[in-house]
Amino acid sequence: MDRRYFLAAVTAAAAASATSVLADDDRKTSKPTSAATPAGTVVKARVIVIGGGMAGATVAKYLRLWGDAVEVTLIERMPTYTSNIMSSLVLTGQRTMSSLSFKYDALRSKYGVTVVFGDVVAVDPITAKVTLADKTVLTADRIVMAPGIEFDTVPGLGTSDKMPHAWKAGTQTTLLANQLKAMRSGQNMVLTIPLAPYRCPPGPYERACLIADWLKTHKPGSKLIVLDANPDFVTEKDNFTNAFLGLHGSVIEYHNNAGVQSVDPANMTVYAAGGLTVTGAVVNMIPRQRAGGLIAATGLNNATKLAGDTAFRFAGVDVLSYASTQPGAGKVHIIGDSSATTQPKAGHIANQEAKVCADAISRILAGGSPDPAPVTNSACFSTITATQASWLHAIFQYDSVSHSMLSVAAATGASAGWDKDSFEDMNKWFGALMTDSFA
């Protein structure tokens, strides 16, 4: 079976939902972009990447960019990626959904990544086998899992779409944007912030600022009630305190220690800790988060419990290579928001975790060891108004004593306030980051 036939079989199987099993001896040598290499010369190592978000796309690209010794198959459910970064600007009508859409074409054509659109239903972490919904089985030397996050069930919400999270950009974003547009002046909106750790620590606060600014001109008299499950601003405290209490003080009503206990979508009511009951014409309900379902299904959730949890939420990893810390599962690496590290769950640093992981896998497959002193960085911008932004930054260095990434104090912090220049920088950063990840 040559490589072309293997690909055709995968495609046909996906199309017809037929059964196709690929055994180890189906491994071939040619690059996915070229069938010219004669079969049976050099057997390349094979890496399967599950999930084509910021982390998954970047690791697939860099595994190929940094060496031709590895065949990479990226498995993703959706034909395009919708960026969560910048998606709050869709709510205020400043960006379109299509401006957040990214394709996998460049990963294929420029880097020779094999992209398979399908749904992974099982991962065997010991034998490194991946089973798709159509029963196709793929084998690899290493598996990289980047399935992002999943939301906890909100008591009372059921299947109602009246309280969108809009925390995975897509139809939920459009839904919330339409609800906001339809809201009458003088009516209130509620935004809930889950207990940390969640995706994009400054994200809910920046969304609150952006919407508050928008309400002032588009819905005069309306208020934004923020229910924060955390005891205080999770990050960028100075800027968000000044923005919430100062600049947007007439619009934002902020409650800390106000975790959501249940909701009643029929009456658009939210019941929060401390006996707090609030209603809103629009409710942006951002639930608690855990690793994408495949992590728990594979038995790799072994880190992070919040009060009352019976199961761990995220995947523990060795941050030198992002290999799972679950005994026997060392061939599986977990990057991005699904992993439990000292680093934030966010797209920019997921891109860097992916590079560390790609470098480590390349070294390991060549018989070596990961770089003993990796460095990562996190950077992002927060919209404080429709035209002004702040920034937040950190660098992490590996600490061999705690075996974790420690933030460098002098390199960690936010801008002193916000301005128009940073808003422009934000747009430039977004373009650069997405190109580095997808093109």
Added chain:
Amino acid sequence: MNPKNHRERLVVVGSLLLVGASLAAQAQTPPPGRLLASNCFQCHGTNGKGPGFDKLAGKSANEIYKDLKEFQSGKEGTGLMAKHSMGYTDAQMRQLSQWLSTQR
């Protein structure tokens, strides 16, 4: 020949011997500084070649190192790059500058 030049020449000869001894292993070992320098790519483009903020490819190692030191000294203000430059050791800055200088 001064002692410094002599040492450099010995290093070069040593490297050549290494290459000769194990070409395959050499090809698979990532060049030093590449992973460190990849921290620049999110904002300056893959391999420092854009799109994004200032292009880094095409600059000499000294230029990049000097720029980072200026950001670190505060001469360039209190922007994001001033903060970023505080995160690396001097050796790391030299190493990533050296690797970036190989990009044209």
